[in-house]
Amino acid sequence: MPLRASVVGAGVVGLYTALALAGLGYEVVVYEAVEPGAGASTRNANVLHVVQPPPGRNRRRLARAGARLHRICAERLGYTIMETRLIIPALTPIEEAMLPVLGAALKALAPHATVKILSRSQALKLEPALTRLTRRAVMVDGYGVVDSRELLKTLVEAIGSTGSQILKGTVSRITPRGLQFGDGTLEEGYSIAVNAAGEGAARLAEASGAGSYKVDLIGGIMKLYSGPSLESIIAPFPRPGPGKGGALIPQLDGRLLAGPSWGSPKGGLWRRYFRLLSEPPERQVAEVRGVRTVARKRDFILTTQYTPGLRAVHLIGIESPGLTAAPALAVEVLKALGFKDNEFCGMRL
Ligand SMILES: Cc1cc2nc3c(=O)[nH]c(=O)nc-3n(C[C@H](O)[C@H](O)[C@H](O)COP(=O)(O)OP(=O)(O)OC[C@H]3O[C@@H](n4cnc5c(N)ncnc54)[C@H](O)[C@@H]3O)c2cc1C
Known part of the structure; x- marks a missing residue:
């Protein structure tokens, strides 16, 4: 029986994480409530940032590592920077x-x-x-x-080529037995679950008994000109x-x-x-609105929940520069799950 892992949310963070888990030999299923890229991952300014939050924050460390990894992954997977x-x-x-x-x-x-x-x-x-x-x-x-739509499409294709799947479904709870969905059904057989549900991640973590997290949802407007x-x-x-x-x-x-x-x-x-x-x-050709999920102390929160049958990782408050940090967040999830000497985008870490 192949090892099975699940990821909740097909944004840039969930998809990169799914790819990293598939690289370890897991058969991964990504559950997405709407469609890949429905959240902040295609409603942002597309920048891989250099100037970072002040020292001591996960956001700073992971954005710096992520910017470096993006350059390697872009070449390997075939998206443009x-x-x-x-x-x-x-x-x-x-x-x-x-x-x-x-x-x-x-x-x-x-x-x-x-x-x-x-x-x-x-x-x-x-x-x-x-x-x-x-x-x-x-x-x-x-x-x-980057063009985040191109990036999302590239990640979806890369996941498909590993034999993993992206399925439609709204996960309401991560339980020791598996994932529970809005309609009450339970999907069993996973030894790993990653909550990368963006705006919905704090709610899902709390419903799963992983603690209570206060997040603010802050709207951002961008205007596009020809x-x-x-x-x-x-x-x-x-x-x-x-x-x-x-x-x-x-x-x-x-x-x-x-x-x-x-x-x-x-x-x-x-x-x-x-x-x-x-x-x-x-000429103004479009207006795009996105939602930033801001957690306590304005930092990324990564929390683990181990039960005998299932190891879960919850990613909360993945606001800007989350697009920049996404590949490094995937590596951080592997570390939190206890994997060492990870390979990512063909590179040993
Ligand atoms: C206006 C704006 C501009 C930004 N600009 C930049 C920038 O230039 N550079 C940068 O680095 N960062 C930027 N960011 C931040 C960046 O866009 C986000 O940090 C990043 O996209 C977060 O990705 P994610 O995968 O965690 O979340 P999301 O992309 O939101 O993905 C979460 C997914 O989970 C799904 N989902 C939610 N709940 C459930 C559930 N219960 N079951 C199943 N699926 C579920 C959603 O439908 C969604 O598809 C910006 C953000 C905003 C709002």
């Missing part, structure tokens, strides 16, 4: 005076990255679409942009307040993404983005 950089222009004398402080702060949050202060002409050479009001700029190298097609991610000079703030982000299909704006959409924020460009953006 557009390599790019972040540019933050200083548009006023005050912002220009603050630029060295901003550069030092970014370097502290991304010690492994190249962080440089650019002259006006260097900045405009790297990003010709920047506003001519640019006085100087700070640049952080090493960013990536152009201009940028070379770099351009962000406004940061202002005090929570969150990374949004940016103008070039997409793989040539469109321009503005955002995300968190909470209520404020007209002023969009105008702030467009002041960064020398020409106004082209």
